[in-house]
Amino acid sequence: MKKIIKRTIAGTLLFTVVGIAGLITLIFYPQSLFANKFEHNQFVVYYDKDYNIEKEAFQSILDNAYQLVEKSELHNPDFRFRLFLAHDNIYNKIEGLQGGDVLARATAWNIVFKQDIDIVNNRMYTERSTVDLTELIVHEMVHVLQADRYGLFNFSPLKHPPIWKLEGYPEYIARRKRLSSDFYDLRKEMQRFVSANENSKRETFEAVEGHFMPTYYFKGRIMTEYLMNIKGMTYDEILKDQRTEEEVFDEMVEWMNEAGEKE
Ligand SMILES: [Zn+2]
Known part of the structure; x- marks a missing residue:
């Protein structure tokens, strides 16, 4: 009996550890959850199968965002930004485990949009606000570069x-x-x-x-x-x-x- 309990506990523990490790890996590497992607200069944009992305308009938003970030002392010409349009994706829930009620989030090298965006009008809308999409992207890009320059751990939820x-x-x-x-x-x-x-x-x-x-x-x-x-x-x-x-x-x-x- 004791042996069975021990085994069950060990099994449950192993399952939990593997599960948590899997979730953490997904938070950092969610690419496999998105069916589509397109690359543009220093950006890779990931999105869902049925998402009708206005590529040209988005590319010009990304170019404008990049021009602003280039002026920052944290600019790193070798850095590639990964953007995830996650409002309709399971990833929204998974990365939401980190907490916080946010419109977009920078986690390590990833930038996640948690709500739908209006690419043609360069906007994100919330209950109370109209948000400039270019400025939102720049804000998150700078967060990613803070971690790139000063270390992931020094700009993390645990230490910052x-x-x-x-x-x-x-x-x-x-x-x-x-x-x-x-x-x-x-x-x-x-x-x-x-x-x-x-x-x-x-x-x-x-x-x-x-x-x-x-x-x-x-x-x-x-x-x-x-x-x-x-x-x-x-x-x-x-x-x-x-x-x-x-x-x-x-x-x-x-x-x-x-x-x-x-x-
Ligand atoms: Zn911020």
């Missing part, structure tokens, strides 16, 4: 820099075009955030018109923007900077007020 440094930099690179336009004023953008009432920035904030995102994404972005554009720091220096989030934020607000007085 403070959230404002983790999310602020991808946002900064993704919004670059907007941030360098003539209509944009960093000080006014800070002012808009600092003077917004607590309710409007408790969990999400309207980062750009019609796009609500987690507040720390926006806060991280303006802080990163301040450190890079005004203080001339690199992302590498920001990561090594020992100051707390509060110290940097206070310094930024001080700059904002002084710059305001000079106007």
